[in-house]
Amino acid sequence: MKLNSGSVPVSVSVSDGLVDCSPGGIEGHDEDPKRGGSIAWDHFKEATLPNGKKKSKCLHYNKLLSVQPGKTTSHLIRHLRLACPHRAKLFPKKSEDTSKSTVQTQFHGVVISEGESSVHTFTxxxxxxxxxxxxxxxxxxxxxxxxxxxxxxxxxxxxxxxxxxxxxxxxxxxxxxxxxxxxxxLINILSKVNRVSLTTDCWWSGVQRIGYMVITCHYVDRNWNLHKRVLSFVNVHPPHNGAALAKEVHRVSNIFEISDKIASMTVDNDSANDVCIAILKKDHNLLSNVVLDG
Missing domain, CATH: 1.10.10 (Arc Repressor Mutant, subunit A)
Structure with a gap:
């Protein structure tokens, strides 16, 4: 790599996940090793042998290692990781809990863990x-x-x-x-229920000029939990009289097989609903099981 004349050459050494950056060029000389910024120099110092040869001495192990050209520290870091008695303290292993997130989401019966680093088979x-x-x-x-x-x-x-x-x-x-x-x-669930209650609601959309009717079923399960389910939400074609409303209630009751399970039925205070109730009781025998005969 070509450097500008005014720039300072930098030596980069990568070893076991650590990066050693020190001035002095790719093969340059560092007068003071501790100025290089490498983690190795926190645990080594230079020692001069009687014959004048320089070595790098481990502060924890008194191990003498060679001084590499350019005073790179890859071999020193390898010693700290693999041979030094203090390696467990210097490079603590990550626990598995830190590599995985504890956030989990249940989606359609499948538990999805976010942030997992492990690889799973996926189809x-x-x-x-x-x-x-x-x-x-x-x-x-x-x-x-x-x-x-x-x-x-x-x-x-x-x-x-x-x-x-x-x-x-x-x-x-x-x-x-x-x-x-x-x-x-839902039909299967209602087949196991003894009694249900129905509510109806009708309204007229002035913008669309369409009449709507919704039929809601209320029931209590075997654990005494109250449930509410919409059975029908339909456009009721005119005329919006009691006969048309009774026809829709009768149709929905047959579809969900609850004709003989209706314990109560709640409707709006409207004359058309009065006619609807009368037709259901007389012609369809739909409300024969209501409480106190309705």
């Missing part, structure tokens, strides 16, 4: 990526086209080099697949 599953993408959109109510955003895909490719772009149509299909699986799981 990339494109099917799992699609499923988790659908869960992400479902949980955070993202639009389907987020999966096609340019920067979002660049982020994933930077993190997972073998990631393949997914279209919104594939995610949409996976999305409804997730819904079907969750619905079947």
């Amino acid at each position: 990339f599953s494109f099917e799992k990526v699609k499923t988790l993408a659908a869960h992400m959109i479902l949980a955070h109510e993202y639009p389907f086209n987020i999966i096609e955003h340019k920067v979002f895909n660049e982020f994933l490719r930077a993190y997972i080099p073998y990631y393949k772009k997914i279209s919104r149509y594939i995610v949409r299909k996976e999305y409804f697949g997730v819904y079907d699986k969750e619905k079947e799981r």
Whole structure:
């Protein structure tokens, strides 16, 4: 390497993770070794033998080592690491706890430890990526086209080099697949419950001019924990009368197989809901098991 005339040459010696930088050129001479800044000179001093030959003497072991040309310290550091009785104090080993982070995250039943330095076997599953993408959109109510955003895909490719772009149509299909699986799981849960309570809520969107209805199921599990699940969130086509509302409640009750388990039903104070309750009791026999006959 060519140096400018005004620069000071520097000798660089790398040994076992330690760097020795001392003035004097690559093969230059150092008049005072302690000015070099190497950790070795904290544990060695120069000694002159009776024959006038100079040696480097270990302060802990009285071991005499040769003085290298340019007074480099690689061999001195090796002595401190491998032979010196004080090597355990000079170079303490890192405990395994310091090389690993204790932060852990549980994600879909899998515990992920952050900051681990060890290497683990990993199998990339494109099917799992699609499923988790659908869960992400479902949980955070993202639009389907987020999966096609340019920067979002660049982020994933930077993190997972073998990631393949997914279209919104594939995610949409996976999305409804997730819904079907969750619905079947809820049906299985409700099959083990003796009684449920329903609440309905209806409203009219003035901007969209669309009527909505949501049906929520409340139940207590075997451990006496109260749960709430949305069974249906639909657009109710006009006319928004009691017959239309009763038809939707009857349909949802049959899908989730709870027609004979309804213990109570709470509705808004509206004349259409009064008609809805009357139809459910008379025509569908849906509320035959309500407390105190409703």
